[in-house]
Amino acid sequence: MHGSVESANLEEIAREVRKSIVKMTYEAKSGHPGGSLSATEILTYLYFSEMNIDPANPNWPERDRFVLSKGHATPALYSVLSMRGFFDPSLLHGFRKINSLLQGHVVNHVPGIDITAGSLGQGLSNAVGLALAARIDKKNYRVFAMIGDGEADEGSIWEAALSAAHLKLSNLIVFLDRNMIQLDGFTEEILTLGDLEAKFRSFGWAATTIDGHSFAEIRKAIEWAKTGEGPKMIIARTVKGKGVKFMENNPEYHGKPAPNEEKLKEALRDIEGM
């Protein structure tokens, strides 16, 4: 592993990622802070403690892959990638702005990003392709992916789920960011998803549920996912907007940044006090 970080520091890194999420969406006057803040610990853990990657050589063929299928959580992923050294953090100032590298949704021309996403329900299929290629080529890299819970409304997620199970892709480890909120409101009010762990299990996956904000539980779940046959689904219970009180569990902040300087300061204070 290249430059993995001790867990004592992960909390501190996650705090910096959260500040960056809030700042970059504020600066862009757009973007998706809610689902970025819910995904922060998982992305931080993967990039700073788990994945076999080399920021100096982002296309290293043996690297582990990560697919952000919920492609709107760019503030989290771009922040993590820049802090991990894939590109200069000053580029974050261009987020969502014209003539800049960092598009609103993930694009594979950004160093460290393998798969383009944004239109929901596609990334998981891409991850299946990456994991299948490892098998064809007899390579040992693993494929991590993150899907949203709202994203599971898309039928294609379930096509990909069938595919991964049928192909017995043991090298595929997927997090489902179960923050219970999508753009228009609460997931169970818009389209009942119910027991996603049971649903994925019935689709042939090994599945477990954890607290997606606990590094200890994330670590344990990944260790669990390294054993056994077939694809692994880790349902991560999270809080949308986690760390910023006025954003937490508030559907309004799915796709809206802190509205003014005052609120930005309040958000940063909240994060500092976590």
Added chain:
Amino acid sequence: MMMSSELNWQPDLINKLEKKSVREAYGNTLVSIGSDKSVVVLDADLSTSTHTSMFQKKYPDRFFNVGISENNMMGVASGLSWTGKKVFVSSFAIFATGRAYDFVRQSVCYSDSDVRIVATHAGLTVGEDGATHQMLEDIGLMSGLPRMRVMVPADALETEQIIRYVYDNRGPFYVRLSREKVPVVHDSETFRYGRAETIVDGSDVTIIAAGILVSAAKVAASYLKKKGISARVLNMATIKPIDRDAIEKSARETGRVVTAEEHSIYNGLGSRVAEVVAERYPVPVKRLGVNDVFGESGKSWELMDKYGLSPMGIVNKVEEITKVTI
């Protein structure tokens, strides 16, 4: 006085012409390039129809049937391609381009993935299955996507060449094939990417055709010659990027352009040609295609006659554009 027996596919003309399967040509070519271990083929439960099953028999480890899930197939193809695989995906044109459009857009084209979509069962010649399966909008859908290149072979030999071309070059590509065996146009390999091929030279009108309609245009041109009209026939196997220079040259030299395709008159070959003529050298253009309607069940060549996608249909357009009663 037009002779329908000479110019309609049915009952005799189509039986007199030598025909070959473009699907088999695809399957055979896949097998021939399959020794390259980077070639991976995906299908969505239609492999015996698209003939990717031929590849599966020879290289079962690099063939994946994803089931009836075309969206997933495009996503998996994209993922595979980003590890250096040369990916071919096949289904019927309706599903590969219509059902999976947003996946083709994002996971294939916007992602700039090295994926070749080879779709069969395009157009009316699906036959008995009817309108649900007769894709007439696919060229428009695929041509509108940045990075996508669109090709429609006229016959089996050109299919082999085009499949080899897309194998040798980086995707994304869309190659459109028919279910039906199609009349042989070529006796030698003539395909050049992005270049129109002059099948017949002529000076009074240019007929620009693609796919099955190239053979129809050949028949029409020889009939017109007997009637004193000199028709040039261009085979436009590459629809995107289209050969603008050849279109301009023909507009300039023959003063009239007729297009012919087994596709909607909207957003296909005819639309592309009309755009080029309008911008570069405006002369009258008439488009032969399916006139903004869905197809229906029937035998392939009956349908082609009914919807005018025949030598007769082309001669009618030439009559309209030359204002000469033939």
